[in-house]
Amino acid sequence: MRLVFLGTGTSQGVPVIGCRCAVCTSRDARDNRLRTSAMLEWGGVRLVIDAGPDFRQQMLRTGVRRIDAILLTHEHKDHTGGLDDVRAFNFVDYPTIRRVDVFGTERTLRCVRKDFDYAFDRNKYRGVPEIELRVIDPAHPFRVGGREVVPVRGLHSPRFEVTGYRFGPLAYLTDFKTIAPEEEAKLAGVEVLVVNALRPQPHDSHFSLDEALALIGRVAPRRAYLTHMSHDMGLHALRAESLPEGVFLAYDGLEIYVND
Helix, strand or coil: CEEEEEECECCCCECCCCCCCCCCCCCCHHHCECECEEEEEECCEEEEECCCCCHHHHHHHHCCCCCCEEECCCCCHHHHCCHHHHHHHHHCCCCCCCCEEEEECHHHHHHHHHHCHHHCCCCCCCCCCCEEEEECCCCCCEEECCEEEEEEEEEEECCEEEEEEEECCEEECCCCCECCHHHHHHHCCCCEEEEECCCCCCCCCCCCHHHHHHHHHHHCCCEEEEECECHHHCCHHHHHHCCCCCEEECCCCCEEECCC
């Protein structure tokens, strides 16, 4: 399987508008981070995890003409705000219309239906996104194109749940602040773990660097990649030198391969 990091930044992205810090003014392309998202190609299935405001730009970078599904981790706009651009995939082979399945929890998809109500109108106008909402129960696996996906439930904050996903030997978590032991147990044996790490300092609703490294230490994957990083993480080149063996900073455009 192949995982492409489409974006590895926070809700504001990096650089942050108006900021003149060393990271936001860096000329290292690895310090430029679109909103967090990833694309997974797995046994003939191509899916995207989250479709935030940068979705159009991210898809243009990949050059792909088809996606089979979008998996949403939660309802915040930096993860759902680009769903209107799904319509490009719907009509790329017009007059054949290819609907895209969008998976998420009931709460997440309720927000999608509200925010993109024109896509679900009984008398919708021509050219709106053609998406099929697929409600998942985070307590049970589900299938995408014949492949089993295991939801991993966490808390973004006491008010918000967030859903990570395990795809065989790979697990992808973002916007986690806490994870219960029984959910962490779902990560046992993964070869590669992707997990959010907002910054070195503690934060109310995201793993800090130390919290992410603690989870990685408990799960013990062969490789781990940090994502959803703010400019407070520091320069990529410097922070990467301080990480434990087998732990890496992801960056936009990074491609990794995992034996399935």
